[in-house]
Amino acid sequence: MIKKQQPSIRKIALTWAAGGFVLTTALAGSIALNAQGIAAHNTSAPVSFDAGSIDFDDRANRVVLTGGVIVNQAGLTLRSNRMLANYTDDGSLDVARITANGGVVVTRGNERASGDVAVYDFDRRIITMAGNVSLRRGGDTLNGGRLVIDLASGLSTVDGRSSGGGNAPGTEGSNGRVTGTFTVPQND
Numbered sequence: 001m002i003k004k005q006q007p008s009i010r011k012i013a014l015t016w017a018a019g020g021f022v023l024t025t026a027l028a029g030s031i032a033l034n035a036q037g038i039a040a041h042n043t044s045a046p047v048s049f050d051a052g053s054i055d056f057d058d059r060a061n062r063v064v065l066t067g068g069v070i071v072n073q074a075g076l077t078l079r080s081n082r083m084l085a086n087y088t089d090d091g092s093l094d095v096a097r098i099t100a101n102g103g104v105v106v107t108r109g110n111e112r113a114s115g116d117v118a119v120y121d122f123d124r125r126i127i128t129m130a131g132n133v134s135l136r137r138g139g140d141t142l143n144g145g146r147l148v149i150d151l152a153s154g155l156s157t158v159d160g161r162s163s164g165g166g167n168a169p170g171t172e173g174s175n176g177r178v179t180g181t182f183t184v185p186q187n188d
Helices: 002-039
Strands: 048-050 053-057 062-073 076-089 093-108 111-121 126-137 140-150 156-159 179-181
Touching: 062 093, 076 111, 093 126, 111 140, 126 156
Parallel strands: none
Antiparallel strands: 048 062, 053 062, 062 076, 076 093, 093 111, 111 126, 126 140, 140 156, 140 179
Protein backbone atom coordinates (compact mmCIF):
# COMPACT_ATOMS: atom_id res chain seq x y z
CA MET A 1 0.00 0.00 0.00
CA ILE A 2 2.79 2.42 0.86
CA LYS A 3 4.51 1.67 -2.43
CA LYS A 4 1.37 2.56 -4.34
CA GLN A 5 1.03 5.86 -2.48
CA GLN A 6 4.64 6.89 -3.11
CA PRO A 7 4.23 6.99 -6.90
CA SER A 8 1.10 9.12 -6.55
CA ILE A 9 2.88 11.43 -4.09
CA ARG A 10 5.80 11.63 -6.50
CA LYS A 11 3.38 12.35 -9.33
CA ILE A 12 1.76 15.16 -7.32
CA ALA A 13 5.18 16.55 -6.38
CA LEU A 14 6.36 16.42 -10.01
CA THR A 15 3.14 18.04 -11.22
CA TRP A 16 3.47 20.79 -8.62
CA ALA A 17 7.16 21.29 -9.48
CA ALA A 18 6.35 21.38 -13.20
CA GLY A 19 3.62 23.95 -12.56
CA GLY A 20 6.06 26.06 -10.56
CA PHE A 21 8.60 25.71 -13.35
CA VAL A 22 6.01 26.81 -15.93
CA LEU A 23 5.06 29.83 -13.80
CA THR A 24 8.71 30.71 -13.26
CA THR A 25 9.41 30.31 -16.98
CA ALA A 26 6.42 32.51 -17.85
CA LEU A 27 7.60 35.23 -15.49
CA ALA A 28 11.18 34.91 -16.71
CA GLY A 29 9.89 35.08 -20.29
CA SER A 30 8.21 38.34 -19.41
CA ILE A 31 11.48 39.60 -18.00
CA ALA A 32 13.39 38.45 -21.10
CA LEU A 33 10.87 40.21 -23.33
CA ASN A 34 11.39 43.35 -21.30
CA ALA A 35 15.13 43.18 -21.82
CA GLN A 36 14.85 42.89 -25.60
CA GLY A 37 14.15 46.61 -25.88
CA ILE A 38 17.70 47.31 -24.76
CA ALA A 39 19.27 44.18 -26.19
CA ALA A 40 17.72 44.41 -29.66
CA HIS A 41 20.12 46.83 -31.27
CA ASN A 42 23.15 46.77 -33.53
CA THR A 43 26.14 46.40 -31.19
CA SER A 44 28.53 46.92 -34.13
CA ALA A 45 27.16 50.39 -34.93
CA PRO A 46 29.37 53.45 -34.36
CA VAL A 47 29.35 55.03 -30.91
CA SER A 48 28.93 58.78 -30.46
CA PHE A 49 29.94 60.71 -27.32
CA ASP A 50 28.66 64.02 -25.90
CA ALA A 51 30.13 65.45 -22.69
CA GLY A 52 31.05 68.65 -20.90
CA SER A 53 34.71 67.62 -20.96
CA ILE A 54 36.67 64.90 -22.75
CA ASP A 55 40.29 64.09 -21.85
CA PHE A 56 42.36 61.67 -23.98
CA ASP A 57 45.09 59.61 -22.35
CA ASP A 58 46.82 58.21 -25.46
CA ARG A 59 49.46 56.28 -23.51
CA ALA A 60 46.78 54.34 -21.59
CA ASN A 61 44.35 54.12 -24.56
CA ARG A 62 41.51 55.64 -22.60
CA VAL A 63 39.22 58.64 -22.63
CA VAL A 64 37.73 60.26 -19.53
CA LEU A 65 34.38 61.96 -20.13
CA THR A 66 32.71 64.16 -17.50
CA GLY A 67 29.79 66.54 -17.22
CA GLY A 68 26.44 65.06 -18.23
CA VAL A 69 27.90 62.38 -20.48
CA ILE A 70 25.69 60.90 -23.20
CA VAL A 71 26.73 57.95 -25.37
CA ASN A 72 24.57 56.77 -28.28
CA GLN A 73 24.76 53.58 -30.30
CA ALA A 74 22.04 52.52 -32.73
CA GLY A 75 19.13 53.76 -30.60
CA LEU A 76 20.70 52.75 -27.29
CA THR A 77 21.53 55.69 -25.02
CA LEU A 78 23.83 55.55 -22.00
CA ARG A 79 23.90 58.57 -19.65
CA SER A 80 25.94 59.25 -16.52
CA ASN A 81 27.94 61.91 -14.70
CA ARG A 82 31.31 60.37 -15.63
CA MET A 83 32.56 57.70 -18.03
CA LEU A 84 35.84 56.05 -18.77
CA ALA A 85 36.15 54.64 -22.30
CA ASN A 86 38.95 52.17 -23.02
CA TYR A 87 39.89 51.73 -26.67
CA THR A 88 42.27 49.94 -28.96
CA ASP A 89 44.31 51.95 -31.43
CA ASP A 90 45.07 49.92 -34.54
CA GLY A 91 44.82 52.77 -37.01
CA SER A 92 41.37 53.77 -35.79
CA LEU A 93 39.95 54.13 -32.30
CA ASP A 94 37.78 51.11 -31.47
CA VAL A 95 35.92 51.35 -28.16
CA ALA A 96 36.45 48.17 -26.13
CA ARG A 97 34.74 49.09 -22.83
CA ILE A 98 32.87 51.94 -21.21
CA THR A 99 32.63 52.25 -17.44
CA ALA A 100 29.96 54.73 -16.30
CA ASN A 101 29.55 56.14 -12.77
CA GLY A 102 27.00 58.37 -11.10
CA GLY A 103 23.32 58.31 -12.02
CA VAL A 104 23.69 55.77 -14.81
CA VAL A 105 20.69 55.36 -17.12
CA VAL A 106 20.49 53.10 -20.19
CA THR A 107 17.49 53.55 -22.48
CA ARG A 108 16.22 52.12 -25.73
CA GLY A 109 12.66 52.58 -26.90
CA ASN A 110 10.33 52.41 -23.91
CA GLU A 111 12.77 50.42 -21.78
CA ARG A 112 14.91 52.03 -19.10
CA ALA A 113 17.59 50.53 -16.84
CA SER A 114 19.26 52.54 -14.10
CA GLY A 115 21.90 51.97 -11.45
CA ASP A 116 24.93 53.42 -9.70
CA VAL A 117 27.58 51.91 -12.01
CA ALA A 118 27.57 50.29 -15.44
CA VAL A 119 30.17 48.54 -17.58
CA TYR A 120 29.51 48.09 -21.29
CA ASP A 121 31.92 45.45 -22.62
CA PHE A 122 31.84 45.79 -26.41
CA ASP A 123 33.87 42.64 -27.08
CA ARG A 124 31.58 40.41 -24.99
CA ARG A 125 28.46 42.48 -25.86
CA ILE A 126 27.39 42.63 -22.23
CA ILE A 127 26.18 45.54 -20.11
CA THR A 128 26.53 44.98 -16.35
CA MET A 129 24.89 47.42 -13.96
CA ALA A 130 25.31 47.42 -10.18
CA GLY A 131 23.95 49.25 -7.16
CA ASN A 132 20.26 50.18 -6.81
CA VAL A 133 19.41 48.65 -10.17
CA SER A 134 15.98 49.17 -11.72
CA LEU A 135 14.71 47.76 -15.02
CA ARG A 136 11.46 49.27 -16.34
CA ARG A 137 9.31 48.72 -19.39
CA GLY A 138 5.82 50.13 -19.51
CA GLY A 139 4.23 49.29 -16.15
CA ASP A 140 6.61 46.38 -15.43
CA THR A 141 9.52 46.92 -13.04
CA LEU A 142 12.34 44.85 -11.57
CA ASN A 143 14.63 46.10 -8.80
CA GLY A 144 17.76 44.52 -7.41
CA GLY A 145 21.45 44.89 -6.82
CA ARG A 146 22.83 43.84 -10.19
CA LEU A 147 21.57 43.62 -13.78
CA VAL A 148 23.42 41.80 -16.56
CA ILE A 149 22.19 42.37 -20.12
CA ASP A 150 23.59 39.99 -22.72
CA LEU A 151 23.18 41.94 -25.94
CA ALA A 152 24.06 38.93 -28.11
CA SER A 153 21.39 36.59 -26.69
CA GLY A 154 18.84 39.14 -25.47
CA LEU A 155 18.84 37.50 -22.02
CA SER A 156 18.87 39.73 -18.94
CA THR A 157 19.43 38.68 -15.37
CA VAL A 158 18.57 40.63 -12.24
CA ASP A 159 19.82 39.51 -8.85
CA GLY A 160 19.93 40.99 -5.37
CA ARG A 161 23.70 41.29 -5.16
CA SER A 162 25.66 44.31 -6.30
CA SER A 163 28.70 42.18 -7.06
CA GLY A 164 29.73 38.56 -7.10
CA GLY A 165 29.89 38.37 -3.29
CA GLY A 166 27.21 39.86 -1.09
CA ASN A 167 25.35 43.13 -0.97
CA ALA A 168 27.41 46.23 -1.46
CA PRO A 169 27.16 49.11 1.03
CA GLY A 170 24.03 51.09 0.36
CA THR A 171 22.07 48.11 -1.00
CA GLU A 172 21.02 46.64 2.36
CA GLY A 173 17.38 47.52 1.64
CA SER A 174 17.14 44.81 -1.00
CA ASN A 175 18.34 42.15 1.47
CA GLY A 176 19.80 40.31 -1.50
CA ARG A 177 16.35 39.99 -3.07
CA VAL A 178 14.86 40.99 -6.41
CA THR A 179 11.54 42.80 -6.27
CA GLY A 180 9.21 43.79 -9.03
CA THR A 181 5.77 44.46 -10.37
CA PHE A 182 4.22 43.03 -13.51
CA THR A 183 1.07 44.34 -15.15
CA VAL A 184 -1.77 41.99 -15.96
CA PRO A 185 -4.35 42.25 -18.75
CA GLN A 186 -7.40 44.26 -17.75
CA ASN A 187 -10.81 42.85 -18.61
CA ASP A 188 -13.39 45.38 -19.75
